Amino acid sequence: MPVERLEGFHTGREAEDEDEETLKRGLLLTSLDKAVSWARKQSMWPVTFGLACCAIEMMSTGAGHYDLSRWGMELFRASPRQSDLMIVAGRVSQKMAPVLRTVYDQMPEPKWVISMGVCASQGGMFTNYAIIQGVDSIVPVDIYVPGCPPRPEMLMYGILRLHEKVQKEGTIR
Amino acid sequence: MTAIELAEAVRATWPETVVSRGELSVVLEREELLSALERFRDEPRFAFDLFLGVTATDWPDAEPRFWLAYELYSMTHRHRARLKVGLSADDPAVPSATGLYPAADWHERETYDFFGIVFEGHPNLRRLLLPEGWETFPLRKTEELGGVNTYYRGGAFIPPVDKRTS
Numbered sequence: 001m002p003v004e005r006l007e008g009f010h011t012g013r014e015a016e017d018e019d020e021e022t023l024k025r026g027l028l029l030t031s032l033d034k035a036v037s038w039a040r041k042q043s044m045w046p047v048t049f050g051l052a053c054c055a056i057e058m059m060s061t062g063a064g065h066y067d068l069s070r071w072g073m074e075l076f077r078a079s080p081r082q083s084d085l086m087i088v089a090g091r092v093s094q095k096m097a098p099v100l101r102t103v104y105d106q107m108p109e110p111k112w113v114i115s116m117g118v119c120a121s122q123g124g125m126f127t128n129y130a131i132i133q134g135v136d137s138i139v140p141v142d143i144y145v146p147g148c149p150p151r152p153e154m155l156m157y158g159i160l161r162l163h164e165k166v167q168k169e170g171t172i173r
Numbered sequence: 174m175t176a177i178e179l180a181e182a183v184r185a186t187w188p189e190t191v192v193s194r195g196e197l198s199v200v201l202e203r204e205e206l207l208s209a210l211e212r213f214r215d216e217p218r219f220a221f222d223l224f225l226g227v228t229a230t231d232w233p234d235a236e237p238r239f240w241l242a243y244e245l246y247s248m249t250h251r252h253r254a255r256l257k258v259g260l261s262a263d264d265p266a267v268p269s270a271t272g273l274y275p276a277a278d279w280h281e282r283e284t285y286d287f288f289g290i291v292f293e294g295h296p297n298l299r300r301l302l303l304p305e306g307w308e309t310f311p312l313r314k315t316e317e318l319g320g321v322n323t324y325y326r327g328g329a330f331i332p333p334v335d336k337r338t339s
Contacts, residue, residue: 094303094304094323094324095302095303095304097324097325122337123331127321127331127333128311128318128321129309129311129316129317129321130303130311132323132325133321133323133326133331134326137323137325137326138325
């Protein structure tokens, strides 16, 4: 039965035609891009970087009950050289800031940062001389997770949003 | 010895000796601090062989402004004592106790770090907990509470959380 063609209505047949066009232009390249992004998001290794009470929630996120290994993330690496995600879990003191930046610089590209909890995001209750008022003044942050401390579900939600971002942003940055 | 017996033993030398809630506090002039510490350590009936720490309190409107508190404990007799020294705002300096108690080293550095009290004769009086190059003494009551000047973000002033706007 012929379908009446309406303005803005697509039958799907055109998409196939478009696919053929893209095939001629190099389908392999775009697919590889997606495949690499998918591989990156599905085995993201966080660096072991607990700073305060948020780290306890981060640990319980990785432990059996919440089981971060469902996304291939159970391996908290002790070496920044093998990691591609830094979860800043807790308040960063002025004296810790250079250390944090060093750890970030030692991580190989591509790398992402989650600012976990209100203290890492903007200083939180520690409005004083000792604490950095927002870790984004030292390292670029991809996802901010609010909460004091955020529950494991909230951290997992942040991680999943980061996965979405990694999938979408592609391999070329 | 109990705190009251200790107080009776030292009251002849230092009349400003107080026992409150079972704790002994001896108020000293800073010139007699080292001799007092030495006597408390060496006299066999006192034998305060463990230096528990030194810290300070700040009373910005009072004179003396700073009060140092030395906490001592005797492992031999199991009794405690507190030695207090008042310091004026324009000359917050005191002789170092590191010659008598090596354990005083880091305690004095910490007190210098946060209150700016100078321990004369200390072998290595520099910042302990705060980063090198820090300029203020943050636990003084005259320091800003809440809003902070941050080292990062180009030295910007960050207002307290409840005053921030997005």
